[in-house]
Amino acid sequence: MIKIGLTGGIGTGKTYLSTHFRDMGIPVYYADDEAKKLYRQPLFLSDMRKAFPDEQLWHSDGTLNITRLSQSFEDEVFLQRLSHFVHPYVMRDFERWAAEQNAPAVMMESAILFEYDLVSYFDKIIVADASEALRIKRIKARNPHLSEADIRQRMSRQMPQEEKCSRADLVVCTGETYQEMSGVTL
Numbered sequence: 001m002i003k004i005g006l007t008g009g010i011g012t013g014k015t016y017l018s019t020h021f022r023d024m025g026i027p028v029y030y031a032d033d034e035a036k037k038l039y040r041q042p043l044f045l046s047d048m049r050k051a052f053p054d055e056q057l058w059h060s061d062g063t064l065n066i067t068r069l070s071q072s073f074e075d076e077v078f079l080q081r082l083s084h085f086v087h088p089y090v091m092r093d094f095e096r097w098a099a100e101q102n103a104p105a106v107m108m109e110s111a112i113l114f115e116y117d118l119v120s121y122f123d124k125i126i127v128a129d130a131s132e133a134l135r136i137k138r139i140k141a142r143n144p145h146l147s148e149a150d151i152r153q154r155m156s157r158q159m160p161q162e163e164k165c166s167r168a169d170l171v172v173c174t175g176e177t178y179q180e181m182s183g184v185t186l
Helices: 014-023 031-038 042-051 066-072 076-100 132-142 148-156 161-167 178-182
Strands: 002-007 028-030 105-109 124-129 170-173
Touching (some): 002 014, 014 028, 028 076, 031 076, 042 076, 132 148
Parallel strands (some): 028 105, 124 170
C-alpha cells in the first residue's frame, strides 16, 4: 500500500484537493479531525493529564478544560509541547486506519507534515499550493471575523509555502480558475 501525505499551508486548498483523491478511490485520513477526537478518549486524556498536570487545564472533576486548552494555543512553547504529545497518537491511529483500508493507496491530509518531521511515514508527499493573496481570500471567506493581520500571523506560524513546495514529490496548484482570474463567464 502506498501512503501519501497531502500538506500545504493554511488556505492552500488541501481539503478541496483531497476530495478529488477520494473521488478517485483513495481513502483520506483528515489528521485535524482525528486529533480532535482524541480529546474524547479516556486513555488519551489519562496520558495527557500525566504529561500536562497543570491544574489550569483541568476542571476540579478531572475533565479537560477545553476553553483553557484553546487559550493555551497562543503560547507557542505550550503548543509545541502539546503537538509533540499528540502527534504520536495521531500517527498510530493513522497506521491502524490505513491497515483497515482496502485500497492500493491511502492519504493523510495534514498541514504540518514537514513542521513535525512526519514525512518518514509516507511514500510520497504532495503539497497543495496557491498564491498568498488567494490564500488570504479563502481564509477570510471561511473566517470573516479574522483580520488580514490575524490571517498573516497564522500563516507565519507555519513553514513558508515555498519551502514546503521545494520538499514535495509533487506540487498541485489549487489557484484560481481562468474564470476567476479573468472575470469571464463561459
